[in-house]
Amino acid sequence: MSKDLPLLATAPVVRRDAARNREALLQAAAELIEACGVDDLTTEAVAARAGVGKGTVFRRFGSREGLMAALLNHREEEWQASVISGPPPLGPGAPPMERLLAFGTSRLRHHREQAALIEAAGSTWGENYAVLGFVSLHVRTLLSQLGVRGDLAYLATALVAPLGVPVLRQQIEHGGMSEEQVVAGWTDLARRVVRGAD
C-alpha cells in the first residue's frame, strides 16, 4: 500500500499549483488590460507575465474567451460583494431609494468598464442568467422596501434592462449621449417607476 501514498500526496499539490497558476493568470490578464486594453491582449503575453507556459492558459481556461469570462466572473463577484456587504449607499445601511440610485449608477459604470471584456468573452459569457437573477432580485427587494405596488418582478427586470451593455452602446456610442446623461436618465426612470402609475 505504501506505493500509493505519493499519489495521494501529489493530487493536492497539483490542485494547489493549478489554483496558483489560475490566480497568477487572472492577475496578469487584469494588469495587461489595465495597461493596453482588451483588444491587444494575447494569451502569450498573459502566460509570459504570469511566468507560465502558454499551454497552462488553455489548461486552466480552455481558450482566450474562457480567460476573459473568468476575469469577468471575478469582477462580477467583487461587484456583487460590494452590493451585499460593501459600504453604503451601494451596500446595506442607506435608505432604499439611495441604494436604488447608487445601484443604477454603479451597475452602469461597471458595465461600461467591462464592455470590451464582455464582447471578448463572447458566447462563453453570453446572457449570464445567474448574474441577471442576482441583479433583478436586488432591485426587486429595494422596490419592495420602497413600498412600490405592482408586478415587482417585472418592474425590476425592466429597470435592469437599460443598464445592459448593448443598450448603453446604442445610447452612448450610436446615440451620442454622455455617461452623465445616461446616469441622469436612469435616475429619472427609477423615480418614475417608484412614484407609480396611479
Next chain:
Amino acid sequence: MSKDLPLLATAPVVRRDAARNREALLQAAAELIEACGVDDLTTEAVAARAGVGKGTVFRRFGSREGLMAALLNHREEEWQASVISGPPPLGPGAPPMERLLAFGTSRLRHHREQAALIEAAGSTWGENYAVLGFVSLHVRTLLSQLGVRGDLAYLATALVAPLGVPVLRQQIEHGGMSEEQVVAGWTDLARRVVRGAD
C-alpha cells in the same frame, strides 16, 4: 456596335432573375419555418422548395445566417410599415397613449415570434442600430405628443430596452413569466414613465 447589344440587354435579365430567385428563396424559407421551425431549416431544403440550386442561396445571401438576416429584415420592414401606415392603434389615427401601449404589445409579440430567427441570424443581424433607431424615435415622438417632460431620448430607449429578445428570454423562459404578464408589466411601466416623477 451591334455585338454589344446582347450584353446591354442581358444585365437587366440577370438582375430580374436574381430578384426573382431572392423573393422565391425568402418565400420558401418563410414557409419552411412556418411548418418546421428555424432550427431544422437547411439551405438545401430552401433551395429545393424555391426550385433553384443550393449555390443560388449562397450567391443571393452569402450564408444560412445571411438568409435568416434577410428574412428578418423583410419582416422588420413589414412591422415598421404597420407602425407608419397600418391601421390604428399601432398605426396613425389613435390617441398617443393607445398607440404607445399598442406599440409595446406588438413589438413584444414581434420579438417573440422572431426570436429563433434572430438567434439563427447571429452576428449577421447583431445589434441592429438602424432598427433600434426607428423604434426609439417612434416612442420618443409618442412621449412628446403625450406631453411627457424630461429626457425623452433616454426614456424612449429605456422603454424599448425591456422589449429586447434577451430580456424577454430572461423573463419568460428563465423567470417563468407568461407573455400576458410581460405585456401587462410593460403597459404598467409605460404608464409610470408617462405619469412622471414629480
